[in-house]
Amino acid sequence: MSFDVYRLPDEYNELREAIRALADNKIAPYASDVDDRSRFPVEAYDALRAADFHAPHIAEQYDGAGADALATCIVIEEVARACASSSLIPAVNKLGTMPLILGGSDEVKQRYLPPVARGEAMFSYGLSEREAGSDTASMRTRAIADGDEWVLTGQKSWITNAGASRYYTVLAVTDPDGPRGRNITAFVVEDGDEGFTYGEPERKLGIKGSPTRELLFDNVRLGDDRRVGPVGDGLKLALRTLDHTRVTIGAQAVGIAQGALDHAVAYVKERRQFGKAIADFQGIQFMLADMAMTLEASRQLVYTAAAKSERNDPDLPFFGAAAKCHASDAAMRITTDAVQLLGGYGYVKDYPLERMMRDAKITQIYEGTNQVQRIVMARHLLTG
Template sequence: MSFDLFKINEDHEAIREAVRAVAEEQIAPHAAEADEREEFPKASYDALVASDFHAPHVPEQYGGAGADALATCIVIEEVARVCASSSLIPAVNKLGSMPLILAANEEVKAKYLPPLASGEAGFSYGLSERDAGSDTASMRCRATPSGDDWILNGQKSWITNAGFSEYYTVLAVTDPEGRRGANVSAFVVEKSDPGFSFGAKEKKLGIKGSPTRELLFDQVRIPGDRMVGEPGQGLKIALRTLDHTRVTIAAQAVGIAQGALDHALGYVKERKQFGKHIADFQGIQFMLADMAMAVETARQMVYTAAAKSERGDDDLSFFGAAAKCHASDVAMSVTTDAVQLLGGYGYTRDFPLERMMRDAKITQIYEGTNQIQRVVMARQLLKD
C-alpha cells in the first residue's frame, strides 16, 4: 500500500472559505425547515448552483468547475457542517455521474455532463434493490434487448434525490444466464422516459430534506447508445464508482461531526452550572478533546483517500472504505456526545444537534454498510 500524503493548497483553502460563506449565509437558515417539512432544500440547490458548488467535480471540458477530488470533498464537508441534506446535492451528483466519467463513451459524456454542470439537471444512482442491498450481484432488475434498444423492467430502492434528479445511472441484468456479477450493464435513464416512475417518499430518521424513493421501471425503452461502458461491465463500473464516492460520504460525515462539535463548544462556553461555565470542568474538557481528536483524524483519512481518488491509486479501495467507515463512526459518536453536552437542550429541536445526530446515522449505512467496508478492507489486506 502507498501512504503518499495529500497537500492542501491555496486554491483548496479559497474554496473552503467560499463554500463556508455560502453554507452559513444561504443554506444554514433553511436546514431546520427542510428537515421539519421533509422537503427538498430548493434554496440550497439554487445557492449551490449560483456558486458552482452543486457538481464541482464535472470536468471543465463539459462546462464544469473541474474541481479535484479533495476540493469536492471540502465542498461537501462544509455544506454538511450546516445541513447534511443539502450536502447530498454535490455528493449524489458525483455518485450518479461518476460511472459516466469512468466508463462512458464521449457521446454519452457530451450529452449528459453539460446539463449537470450548468445546474439544469441533477444525477442520481440506481444500484440497490429491495432484496439486493449489500449483495448487489443478486439484483433482479432486467434490461432485455429489443433491436438496438433495451427494455427495462424492475425497481431500485433507497435512491437519493429520486424524483428531483433528471438523470439516473441504473444497473440491470442484461444476461440472465451469464456469470453472476459479470452479467450486469449500466444505462442512463431519463426522468421523462415513458414507463419510468417513482415510489412514495420514504419516511426516514434523518436527511429528511433529501427525498429517498424507489425507481420503478415498466417496459421502459432505453436507446442502445445510453449504455455506460460495455455490456456486462456494469457491476465492475458500479464498484469502481463506489471506491471514489465513498470518500465523499466520509467527507459528509466529517462535516456533520464538525458542525456538532462547533455547536457544543459554543454552548459549553456559555452554559453555567455550580457557579462556573461547564467548559471549566475537566470532565467536559476531556470529552471535547476526544471529540476534536476524532474529527481531525477522520478528516486526515478523508483527505488522504481523496488524494488517492484523484490519482487513481491501486489501494483506493482500502482507503476509500477505511475513510468512510471511520468517519461515519466518528460522526455518530461525536454527534451523540454533543447532544449529551447540551443535556436536555440537546434533545430538543431548539438546537440543531438532535438533527445532526439523526443525520449522522445514515453515513454508517449508505454506499455500503460499515460491515461491508470492513469486508472490503480485509479483502484488500489479504490480497496484498
C-alpha cells in the same frame, strides 16, 4: 526535507472560506425548516448552482468547474456542516455521474455531463434493490435486448434525490444466464421516459430534505445510446464508482461532526452551572478533546483517500472504505456526545444537535454499510 506536503495549498483554504460563508449565510438558515417539513432544500440548490458548487467535480470540457477530488470533498464537508441534506446535492451529482466519467463513451459524456455541470439537472444512482442491498450481484432488474433497444423492467430502492433528479444511472441484468456479476450493464434513464415512475417518498430518521424513493421500471425502452460502458461491465463499473464516492460520504460525515462540535463548544462556553461555565469542568474538557481528536483523524484519512481517488491509486478501495467507515463511525460518536453535552437542550429541536445526530446515522449505512467496508478492507489486506 520539506514539510509543505502536510499543509493544504492556499487555494483549498480559500475554497473552504468561500463555501463556508455560502453555507452559513444561505444554507444553514433553512436547515431546520428543510428537516421539519421534509422538503427538498431549494435554497441550497439555488445558492450552490449560483456559486458553481452543485457539481464541482465535472471537468471543464463538459462545462464544469473541474474541481479535483479533494476540493469536491471540501465543498461537501462544508455544506454538510450546515445541512446534511443539502450536501447530498454535490455528493449525489458525483455518485450519479461517476459511472459515465469512468466508463461512458464520449457521446454519453457530452450528452449528460454538461446539463448537470450547468445546473440544469441533477443525476442520481440506482444500484440497490429490495432484496439486493449489500449483495448487489443478486439484483433482479432486467434489461433485455430487443433489436437496437433495451427493455428495462424491475425496481431500485433507497434512491437518493429520486424525483428531484432528471437523470439516473441504473444497473440491470442483461444476460440472466451469464456468469454472476459479469452479466450486468449500466444505463442512463431519464425522468419522463415512458414506463418509468417513482414510489412514494420514504419516511426517514434523518436527511429528510433529500428525497428517497423507489425507481419503478415497467417495460422502459432505452436506445443503446443510453448504455454506459460495455455490456456486462456494469457491476465492475458500479463498484469502481463506489471506491471514489465513498470518500465523499466520509467528507459528509466529517462535515456533520464538525458542525456538532462547533455547536457543542459554543454551548459549553456559555452554559453555567455551579457558578462557572461548564467548559471549565475537566470531564467536559476530556469529552471535547476526544471529539476533536477523532474528528481530525477522520478528516486526514478522508483527505488522503481523496488524493488517492484523484490519482486512481491501486489502494483506493482500501482507503475509500476506511475513510467512509472511520469518519461515519466518528460522526455518530461525536454527534451523540454533542447531544449529551447540551443535556436536555440537545434533545430538543431548538438546537440543531438532534438533527445532526439523526443525519449522521445514515453515513454508516449508505454506499455500503460499515460492515461491508470492513470486508472490503480485509480483502484488500489479504490479497496484498
